[in-house]
Amino acid sequence: MWSQGRIADILISLPDNLDKNISLRCAIRAFVNENLPMQSVDVLINNEKVGYWRFDYGYPEPDTQIIIHSDVFNKAISYTHIRFIISSPSSPASLGMSSDTRQLGIALRSIQFNLID
Secondary structure (H helix, E strand, O other), X not given: OEEEOOEEEEEEOOOOOOOOOEEEEEEEEEOOEOOEOEEEEEEEEOOEEEEEEEEEOOOOOOOXXXXXXXXXXXXXXXXXXXXXXXXXXXXXXXXXXXXXXXXXXXXXXXXXXXXXX
8 A cells, every 4th residue: 555645644553551662563665766766754653753764766675673662652542643754755657657646655565563572
């Protein structure tokens, strides 16, 4: 699923009793190519910046594991807000690649959370 625009949000329900740190890992790729060789992404959890990823055309995708301290999770609400802020979303049409006018940034294939002991 491709993001459209500069901001991509996910709201997810996690267990109420999160008193341990959590590892977040995403299978993700960015819209990069010869005409758009770099894309960076800030990762926020509940409005707190927890990570930064840089994607460069022609290079392997970065390791997307982020360790999130348990204090970031708000115990007063029933969901966790994950926000991706994409540096340079662009349309394939603007780059002469196709007629697709969507402002593409990242494609999220999966997201995984693991408790850290």
